[in-house]
Amino acid sequence: MEHKLESVHYSVLYREILFYFQEAFSPESEFLFLDGTAGEGGHSLLLLRNFPNSKLILLDRDATMLKRAESRLAEFSDRILSVEANFSEVDSDFLRKIGADRNPDGILLDLGISTFHLLHAGRGFSFREDEPLDMRLSSGGGISAEDVINTYPEKILSKIFYEYGEERWTKKIVEAILERRRHGRIAYTGELAQLVSRVIPRKFWPPGRHPATRVFQALRIEVNQELMHIEFGIGKLLEVLAEGGRFQVISFHSLEDRIVKNQFRDYARSHSAKLVTKKPILPTEEEVRENAASRSAKLRVIDKLSASDIRKEENGDEEE
Structure with missing residues (x-):
């Protein structure tokens, strides 16, 4: 930075x-x-x-x-x-x-x-713009954030959000993701950010930060290992x-x-x-x-x- x-x-x-x-x-x-x-x-x-x-x-x-x-x-x-x-x-x-x-x-x-990366990369690192859920830092391929959200089983998603994001609302967020992906893939940052925002009661939103911040952090860490x-x-x-x-x-x-x-x-x-x-x-x-x-x-x-x-x-x- x-x-x-x-x-x-x-x-x-x-x-x-x-x-x-x-x-x-x-x-x-x-x-x-x-x-x-x-x-x-x-x-x-x-x-x-x-x-x-x-x-x-x-x-x-x-x-x-x-x-x-x-x-x-x-x-x-x-x-x-x-x-x-x-x-x-x-x-x-x-x-x-x-x-x-x-x-x-x-x-x-x-x-x-x-x-x-947050403002201009267009790879879904931020929820400021509605971008594809990519989050890959390198150009050598590999799994994307969209793949993680739509294909990882419940236990692994929960582990990622809880350990990498230290997200206390992990259980409810993962339940909402599993329910949503029954109807189609979650492909864009805006959709994921809105889903997380709906799950976490507004009174528990972190001051000065978007409620999906920890989830996005966890996804980025997982995607890029x-x-x-x-x-x-x-x-x-x-x-x-x-x-x-x-x-x-x-x-x-x-x-x-x-x-x-x-x-x-x-x-x-x-x-x-x-x-x-x-x-x-x-x-x-x-x-x-x-x-x-x-x-x-x-x-x-x-x-x-x-x-x-x-x-x-x-x-x-x-x-x-």
């Missing part, structure tokens, strides 16, 4: 992201960054401007978003290696195949969905992060944050890494006023220790 570089777009927690990278790396030196969720390129733009001698690997699983980011970052094209891929694909072989000459020193993941990619991908990225490197992750709901927290904690316990943030960093009141979409963001940061750092840790910060 983008920050106010061009007055319209926002990058969530951009001040904090820059602070933690500048704390770890000298702007004058040469480093390799990896932005595993390019979005519209806001965070990458921040890094390329503030680390003028460094290079960046730009990844996104969505070809449309990657092209938008490339266009925005065109002035830095000689310092960018752009690849259409999911961050969960990154390992040593991947880096070698794309021509990276070193492991990344700084890695950033922003796990939020972009404003472009987001939690699986986060769990699998963070472990792989921790392995390829260079010694002395720093890894930052922004999550937007408790399921994502729990995975990040546990993966970072377990890796730090192996004595090869150190938690920079013991608790997640939250957006300031100022940022929430600037960009309401940032209100649920959480940032966690971890350092991969070098051999000398490990020795210092083992010896109570004293040199051998």
Whole structure:
């Protein structure tokens, strides 16, 4: 998500992201960054401007978003290696195949969905417009949200809405979906949003949010297998992060944050890494006023220790 570089777009927690990278790396030196969720390129733009001698690997699983980011970052094209891929694909072989000459020193993941997807993608991520129930982030096919809604059995639909959406009205919503699909497929976002709205009594609608928000979130997570990619991908990225490197992750709901927290904690316990943030960093009141979409963001940061750092840790910060 983008920050106010061009007055319209926002990058969530951009001040904090820059602070933690500048704390770890000298702007004058040469480093390799990896932005595993390019979005519209806001965070990458921040890094390329503030680390003028460094290079960046730009990844996104969505070809449309990657092209938008490339266009925005065109002035830095000689310092960018752009690849259409999911961050969960990154390992040593991947880096070698794309021509990276070193492991990344700084890695950033922003796990939020972009404003472009919500407002302009036309793939049914939002209920603002009546769009086909698609929700696929990548162009490689796979199951759509329409397939999930119309073909998944009751138990699996209930599991998705309750676990991924943390939706307390799951039972009644699933009953309504099963009844509706006896008469034909549910194919558009407007129809699904109205169905959920009718099921949940108005007095229980969440303040400031559409009552179908949790259901749409759960569908998007299922369609794109987001939690699986986060769990699998963070472990792989921790392995390829260079010694002395720093890894930052922004999550937007408790399921994502729990995975990040546990993966970072377990890796730090192996004595090869150190938690920079013991608790997640939250957006300031100022940022929430600037960009309401940032209100649920959480940032966690971890350092991969070098051999000398490990020795210092083992010896109570004293040199051998």
